[in-house]
Amino acid sequence: MSDGLLLLTGIKSARALVLKIYHQHKGRYGYRRIRLACRNEGVLLNGKTVRKLMKELGISSLIRVKKYRSYKGEQGRICDNLLKRNFDAKRPNEKWVTDVTEFKVNGKKLYLSPIMDLYNGEIISYNLATRPQPSMVQTMLTDALKQLSKDEHPILHSDQGWQYQMSRWQRWLKDSGIVQSMSRRGNVLIMQL
Numbered sequence: 001m002s003d004g005l006l007l008l009t010g011i012k013s014a015r016a017l018v019l020k021i022y023h024q025h026k027g028r029y030g031y032r033r034i035r036l037a038c039r040n041e042g043v044l045l046n047g048k049t050v051r052k053l054m055k056e057l058g059i060s061s062l063i064r065v066k067k068y069r070s071y072k073g074e075q076g077r078i079c080d081n082l083l084k085r086n087f088d089a090k091r092p093n094e095k096w097v098t099d100v101t102e103f104k105v106n107g108k109k110l111y112l113s114p115i116m117d118l119y120n121g122e123i124i125s126y127n128l129a130t131r132p133q134p135s136m137v138q139t140m141l142t143d144a145l146k147q148l149s150k151d152e153h154p155i156l157h158s159d160q161g162w163q164y165q166m167s168r169w170q171r172w173l174k175d176s177g178i179v180q181s182m183s184r185r186g187n188v189l190i191m192q193l
Helices: 011-024 031-040 047-057 134-145 167-175
Strands: 095-098 101-105 108-117 123-129 155-158 179-182
Touching: 011 031, 011 047, 031 047, 095 134, 108 134, 123 134, 134 167, 167 179
Parallel strands: 095 155, 155 179
Antiparallel strands: 095 108, 101 108, 108 123
């Protein structure tokens, strides 16, 4: 071929090359990357051929990265919906809402967890993290609690996200004098406020 690429003539040499590249990269390469590595070495192999050879050799990629899924099923206790779509508050720190939102900035995922006071729509606390972990919502709530007086016990309304179902989170709210409320599953009204 004019571009310097070769077509292997024997299946044994193709098998040996696939195995060499697989072990060279410690089993982390799947058929797509092995095919590209073969091409970089000047050998053209079809993706289906590489898959077939890998199956015959009994090798496969060791690492399978799973995509983040925000829904993990019921993690704990679901609380009653105390707000029942009544998002009007007569005084500050009477009703708070929170949620975790995922978005991308420059190709990287970020997770924003704010608390909004329904009295005036003010964001009273938020936390931004690169991973959705329990510490993210705990830090946000710790900052929000600093703004309360001893006689204020707001309702904190959220969706049924796994962060809000954890028994540790629910105990912490109760110990802090916060009343927990949850909307029904799949309700995105909070996001529209």
